[in-house]
Amino acid sequence: MDVTVIQSALDLLPRLEGKRVFVLGDSMMDRYVFGNVERFSPEAPVPILEETTRTAQLGAAANTCLNLRNLGAQVDLFSIVGEDESGREILERLKAAGVHTEGVVVDRSRPTTEKARIFGYSDIVLKTGQHLLRMDRESREPLQEPSEKKILELYYKRMQHADAVVIADYVKGFVTTGLAQSAVRVAHEQELPVVVNTKAERDADRIRLFEGAQALVLGEPEMHQLEKSYQIASGTRAWQTVRERSKVHAILVEQEDRGLALVRENSILNLPTTPGIYRGNAGLKDALSGIYALALCASKDPALSAWLCKFAGELVMKEVETQPVTLASLRKSMEEAMWLASISRK
Secondary structure, three states, rough: OHHHHHHHHHHHHHHHHEEEEEEEEEEEEEEEEEEEEEEOOOOOEEEEEEEEEEEEEEHHHHHHHHHHHHHHOOOEEEEEEEOOOOHHHHHHHHOOOOEEEEEEEEOOOOOEEEEEEEEEOOOOOHHHHEEEEEEEOOOOOOOOOHHHHHHHHHHHHHHHHOOEEEEOOOOOOOOHHHHHHHHHHHHOOOOOOOOEOOOOOOHHHHHHHOOOEEEEEEEEHHHHHHHHHHHOOOOOOOOHHHHHHHOOOOEEEEEEEEEEEEEOOOOEEEOOOOOOOOOOOOHHHHHHHHHHHHHHHHHOOOHHHHHHHHHHHHHOOOOOOOOOHHHHHHHHHHHHHHHHHHHOOO
16 A cells, blocks of 8 residues: 555545535434344244344434544534434434534424344354344435425525535435435535435436536445446446446445445546455445545545545444544554555565
8 A cells, every 4th residue: 555645645634624514314323232142933933132232323414424523524414303212312412423403304294214233143153243134214205395495595504614515315305306406506506525425326317416426425236236227238337337327526436345446537446445354334335425525625636535435434344333433543544554554665
């Protein structure tokens, strides 16, 4: 790894401080249940989990906000939650972290999106955790027009203070066609970078709502699904063609334990993951989208922004649960990489 690149990424960290990022999108609560599995149920061919631990982490747009705050950014969230325990917990945690939550609508007609993941540990089968089950609680009803109008009015009013915009489109109803088009249009008018983390890979028309964005953040399976949506034959040019058809400047592709790829016009920058660290990718795209946008507005350098994402992404991959990156852990990881790179040059 090039020492110069790592040093440039380290030098970028102080420049992130104080940048203001607007995050629009679906917010979630990620809950985890851990336990031991020593036997199977006599009632059905399923394992019996003896619960040992429960945890809860913010997910989706809310997790993006925590990553940004941890790196020194000012953050405004525009989102929706239900009038329930998870909704209240999300707002309390965000406010405690210093996130501006005036743009979050509390809607009593819908539940807060919640994902519960169950992990079992067993000496009989596996000595590492096995993801046994995921339970989702959500509504995909579109954001109601009065709520959309209220959110966009606040977004327009504060736009002059923003440095970048992140859209977290998990297709749970918050990112409507009208909201996406208006948010992107106004950001372009202000010449602000727009970075989109989307799960709309099966809907090529929806992807085009984000036309002109500086980047889409997609998983590798989502890229392959877009190839099918656009009827593109797989091959060396496939990802470039996906980028061209999506009409965005770049696509940052998350490839799990193989690392990241930044797809731009006439180039693909591969950023491999350090071997042996991968445990999961929960919350990875949340972190990547926020950090790429923050780094881009501070540096104007897509490649350097992607390198910063590589180091941040490795920290997320080390965890089973959704965990936001901290500035201290990111700096330490990069300094260790610098040391290793300098040794390898001798």
